[in-house]
Amino acid sequence: MATDKELADFLKSVEKRAFKRAVYAVRNDDGALDIVQDAMIKLAEKYADRPAAELPLIFQRILSNATMDWFRREKVRNAVMSSLSAVDPAEPEGDFDLLELLQGTDGSPAGESAADAVSRAQILRVIDAEVSELPTRQREAFLLRYWEEFDVAETAAVMGCSEGSVKTHCSRAVHALAKSLRAKGITP
Amino acid sequence: MTDNRHSHDAQVLEARYAMRVIGALNAQARALPADVNERLRFARERALARAREARAAAAAVPTGVNSSGAAVLGSFLPWLQRAASVLPLLLLLAGLALIQQWQARENVLAAAEFDAQLLADALPPDAYSDPGFAEFLRAPPPQP
Numbered sequence: 001m002a003t004d005k006e007l008a009d010f011l012k013s014v015e016k017r018a019f020k021r022a023v024y025a026v027r028n029d030d031g032a033l034d035i036v037q038d039a040m041i042k043l044a045e046k047y048a049d050r051p052a053a054e055l056p057l058i059f060q061r062i063l064s065n066a067t068m069d070w071f072r073r074e075k076v077r078n079a080v081m082s083s084l085s086a087v088d089p090a091e092p093e094g095d096f097d098l099l100e101l102l103q104g105t106d107g108s109p110a111g112e113s114a115a116d117a118v119s120r121a122q123i124l125r126v127i128d129a130e131v132s133e134l135p136t137r138q139r140e141a142f143l144l145r146y147w148e149e150f151d152v153a154e155t156a157a158v159m160g161c162s163e164g165s166v167k168t169h170c171s172r173a174v175h176a177l178a179k180s181l182r183a184k185g186i187t188p
Numbered sequence: 189m190t191d192n193r194h195s196h197d198a199q200v201l202e203a204r205y206a207m208r209v210i211g212a213l214n215a216q217a218r219a220l221p222a223d224v225n226e227r228l229r230f231a232r233e234r235a236l237a238r239a240r241e242a243r244a245a246a247a248a249v250p251t252g253v254n255s256s257g258a259a260v261l262g263s264f265l266p267w268l269q270r271a272a273s274v275l276p277l278l279l280l281l282a283g284l285a286l287i288q289q290w291q292a293r294e295n296v297l298a299a300a301e302f303d304a305q306l307l308a309d310a311l312p313p314d315a316y317s318d319p320g321f322a323e324f325l326r327a328p329p330p331q332p
Contacts (some may be wrong), residue, residue: 008236015228018219029224037231044239049246109324124219127212146206147213174202177209 010055011040012164018063021143024132025067026074029049035070039063050158059159064140123186130180134173140175143167 002010015036022032039062107144131139143154144163145166155170156163181188220228259263306313 004240007239008232009237011232015232016220016225017226019220019224020213020217033224033227033231036228037234040221040231040235041238044235045242047238048242120240124212124216127209128216128261131209131213133311142206146203146210170206171198171202174209178205188212 001049002055007044007048008054010052010059011043014056014059015040017143017147018059021063021140021147022067022159024139024143025136026070029134031070031074035063035066039066042066056148057150057154057158060144060150062098065156123188126184126186126188127177127181130177133138133180134176137165138169138173141166142173145170 018039019032020037021028022035026032026035039059042062043055043059047055047062050058131142134142139157141155144150144158145152150158152163152166155166159166
């Protein structure tokens with residue numbers, strides 16, 4: 001059974017990544033915070049008696065389910081379409097501006113690289129945006145596999161798919177990121 | 189063999205690239221706005237409080253069984269609730285059984301009364317099986 005300290009340490013270690021994963025999914029900070037809070041409370045109420053080693057896998061499953069529940073609630077409220085349409089046009093627009101900027105710097109006589117031209121914070125924001133633009137399943141597989149450091153079997157268990165699918169999703173996600181970031185002159 | 193090695197190399201390269209992307213994501217996550225960090229901290233503390241409540245509730249039941257009758261009743265409460273749900277059905281069956289018993293007793297009493305009257309009559313019971321009595325019953329009633 002996980003102690004209070006183990007549970008607290010686990011939640012503290014995972015909360016930021018969980019928030020980002022939820023933001024990638026719902027594209028809404030408030031919604032993402034609600035999802036993370038629901039997932040934390042459910043983990044604490046129902047699974048606090050489980051060994052600490054089992055908490056990461058359980059939490060990721062709860063987080064995925066909480067995200068699905070959020071979408072269901074939003075659908076009921078007929079707000080999901082409006083929230084997505086409010087966010088979607090803004091992001092490509094921002095990417096487009098940045099892409100133009102990067103292309104402009106690439107074409108400069110000095111041959112200055114994009115990484116030199118934009119600040120580190122901007123590069124991070126672009127990478128963040130590119131990750132959020134990945135197809136949902138690819139992004140989930142990529143984040144679970146590499147960010148949460150789950151192995152292929154654990155990722156497959158959380159996603160409810162085969163291990164082969166996880167490998168395919170991860171590979172496609174990495175290639176898609178590499179292609180889109182290279183197009184913007186960014187090397188992470 | 190060559191294909192396997194190529195596939196393995198590709199996976200290693202993918203993982204290496206992925207880890208560089210993850211490094212950027214970690215940096216982004218560390219730089220979350222203060223209000224988001226504060227709300228995450230609040231959510232975590234709320235969750236931990238719920239965990240403590242759940243553990244306290246789970247621990248209270250077994251200790252209460254030994255120390256108080258109320259807790260004993262509490263542990264039997266689910267059983268009592270299940271029993272209460274079938275109680276109306278049991279009452280209905282018992283009522284039907286009582287009604288059947290009462291009707292059987294009424295029939296026995298009526299037959300006993302008939303037998304008593306028959307035996308108390310001046311005419312002996314054998315007379316009813318006499319052929320002459322059967323003829324008397326078939327004959328038309330005498331005209332006044």
